[in-house]
Amino acid sequence: MVRILLIGCGSVGRGFLKVISRKMEWLRSAGIDPVIVGVTDSKGGLYDENGLDPEDVLRKKATGGFDNSISSLDLIEKVDFDVGIETTPTNAETGEPGLTHIKKMLERGANVITSNKGPLIVDFHGLCGFAKKRGLSLKYEATVGGAMPLISLIEKTLAGNEVYSIEGIFNGTCNYILSRMEKELFPFSHVLLEAQELGIAEKDPSYDIEGIDTAGKLVILANAIMDMKVGMKDVEIRGISEITPEAMELATRNGYTIRLIGEVRKNTGKLRVYPRLVSKSHPLAIYGTLNAALVKTDLAGEVFVSGRGAGSIETASAILNDLIGLYS
Amino acid sequence: MVRILLIGCGSVGRGFLKVISRKMEWLRSAGIDPVIVGVTDSKGGLYDENGLDPEDVLRKKATGGFDNSISSLDLIEKVDFDVGIETTPTNAETGEPGLTHIKKMLERGANVITSNKGPLIVDFHGLCGFAKKRGLSLKYEATVGGAMPLISLIEKTLAGNEVYSIEGIFNGTCNYILSRMEKELFPFSHVLLEAQELGIAEKDPSYDIEGIDTAGKLVILANAIMDMKVGMKDVEIRGISEITPEAMELATRNGYTIRLIGEVRKNTGKLRVYPRLVSKSHPLAIYGTLNAALVKTDLAGEVFVSGRGAGSIETASAILNDLIGLYS
Structure with missing residues (x-):
């Protein structure tokens, strides 16, 4: 019992x-x-x-x-x-x-x-x-x-591996907004409103769109997986509210998209949340509210996982x- | 000790x-x-x-x-x-x-x-x-x-979930050949020779290209994860040797590619290995010698994983x- x-x-x-x-x-x-x-x-x-x-x-x-x-x-x-x-x-x-x-x-x-x-x-x-x-x-x-296994993936399926870095999409709200901006080339404020109407973004969306939520998850990953001792103050954070349709169009015209990436690297000890150009053929170019992570390790090489980040x-x-x- | x-x-x-x-x-x-x-x-x-x-x-x-x-x-x-x-x-x-x-x-x-x-x-x-x-x-x-965690992913990070289906790319040699055919629109035999020269395909490549290797992995997954009792005779197998550059071109022109997919579904009890049209934006549209799997479950929804299948x-x-x- x-x-x-x-x-x-x-x-x-x-x-x-x-x-x-x-x-x-x-x-x-x-x-x-x-x-x-x-x-x-x-x-x-x-x-x-x-x-x-x-x-x-x-x-x-x-x-x-x-x-x-x-x-x-x-x-x-x-x-x-x-x-x-x-x-x-x-x-x-x-x-x-x-x-x-x-x-x-x-x-x-x-x-x-x-x-x-x-x-x-x-x-x-x-x-x-x-x-x-x-x-x-x-x-x-x-x-x-959420349902994307990451902590247990590293601890229970990559045991013994040294983790060099984790890069990922850890906020479905931001990823939904950026996916829509990529597809429709609408302004950020327009897509945010749409996401709020669909219940994908909160009434006060700042926690998500300013990258705070992603930063919090990075802090947990860095402490849990990378043997670091870090807090929110150690994360360099930039959100997605300043991304323009023009920037998105320029990216897509060249085979890229823009995604809000959280990354932690062992060699530099740096934690960053920032909108990054991601090649459309890169695994992190995922769409909708999904979460995803790319884990670089010494033995297994790169392992990629994605799944439903919320719900x-x-x-x-x-x-x-x-x-x-x-x-x- | x-x-x-x-x-x-x-x-x-x-x-x-x-x-x-x-x-x-x-x-x-x-x-x-x-x-x-x-x-x-x-x-x-x-x-x-x-x-x-x-x-x-x-x-x-x-x-x-x-x-x-x-x-x-x-x-x-x-x-x-x-x-x-x-x-x-x-x-x-x-x-x-x-x-x-x-x-x-x-x-x-x-x-x-x-x-x-x-x-x-x-x-x-x-x-x-x-x-x-x-x-x-x-x-x-x-x-x-190989280094792509799949059995332990399901057993140790999705415990309690019922697995409805597993679809995946389980043979890096086939995936390399199909990736090259997609990119260059060369004939199968030409790309196979290239893969053999690079050591990616064996001298006798039939085990890989006829889908036998993929089928063997499916049999293990079905028995281990899906509570089935199956052997090689239960797998419907078609390999990639008959795929023409024309078929690949037609696929790519319509936003698809062709990949050798192994799939096992709980509801039908069917195990199949076959070349399948995969949308280029689908997670299984991966390139090179990577392996990948899409797992559908009752609680976590769809979880996707990819990694190095050999080495x-x-x-x-x-x-x-x-x-x-x-x-x-």
Whole structure:
């Protein structure tokens, strides 16, 4: 039996509940018997030490059926659980509330899986060291690239390889906007509006289009994969809002496109987010909301991966992979 | 200490010795202390229960310094080892000599890592069942796609996902030939000759160009990943030798190219190898000797991966990943 406490019940948290519900039988046959002992959002929660039905939690969440007297911190203190899943929204400056949630869950002796970039951006080595000292695991595949496996790809399929560099497209919103600009040669502001109407860009899109989101993911990759000790201040960041249709046209006329690339290189120790000319035949010339990464290594050479960088079920798939990795 | 017996000292076996030598320090710091207790090729071998120096084995291999009185089967019986690494050449019909080597190594109570497709094509479930019954592991990442992670990608980064289909380019020789035909519109026979001169195609190229190599890899994927029980006879196979420059020209004029695709689909249970029209903007429209695969799943959606499908060090990287997976 694996007792799960789920903190955060937005898009990713609900996706996780749906995935657990769909995969319950498979998980049991694989020797993992997941029991959801508690779920919270920012306003309340539910708990039952004998296990909540994920579908019932989803119904109550949709109909205002959470108990307002329950708080995340209360449940973390009060309920017995084996693994805490943290899916609250990212705050790249303070890391809160995820940072406190993760620390308290580790203090309670539970493993932690998070989709929340904030705590890792703010204190990657502090949290990992804290977990390690207690013999616990902190897993975070879902923080970078959604359903595109990258952290586990490098750790579990390229083990023993030295990673020289990672270059990638880590923000689907920017990639959608640039793909549309390439195809239609519309101005940035026009395509941004279109993306907002489709729900691909947020009402306040600055976090994505200014490259902050990509930079946060790079910080996690650099700390997790490249043995670096870096934070947001170490990333040189330029977003996509100043790209003109004229620049895009010039690029395409010469067989190139423009993509927002995040890159980290071991030899220089540099982290950069910037719009880059990418040859149309280069693997990073991907379209739509996809994410992609090109990993350069000493033994395997270049390995390229792409997949869906966001989405409720897709991100939950990454959390599920971490969960299975921990308990099988 | 992990005692390794290496059977097969061709390109892959020598690559493994080089990789072990380069990564010795790293492996020890990761808590794995590899000791090569024996190495054989088809004509002889070397052994030392206290450990052979990989560089010294490579020198002796190059200068005819192997002991002709040593045979692979002798060493498997005589030497104590924890893991056997089987890198002899593939025979897709009999599976030999790898099939016997792997069985005997499992009988001796050792885990096995293989880069040899033959034994798995001939008796995948027999060998895996045999290993499982004894509580041993049989690992085979290197049999499909060289340094392109695919089996471990699905098992270790997409765990819990149901795989609907795998489509891919699993033969670098064919992909090189088709890439050149696309670019130059030369006849097949001309490009094949060029590939043979460059060492990219074998003197007898039929195994690659007739699609047999791709079919063997599909059989392994279907058995390992898709819960199927299939052999070579279940694969519909068409190779690339009948593709004309005219067909390629027609394809390219319409925004397509032709690639040799291997595909396995869960819903139909069908395995096919055939030259397929691929849109130039499709991820499988890759160039040169690369391998690539598009995996369709229920949760993560489509995940695409590409990498170097062959090469001595690259294939050894996949073996190293299996080794680290077993002992860390």
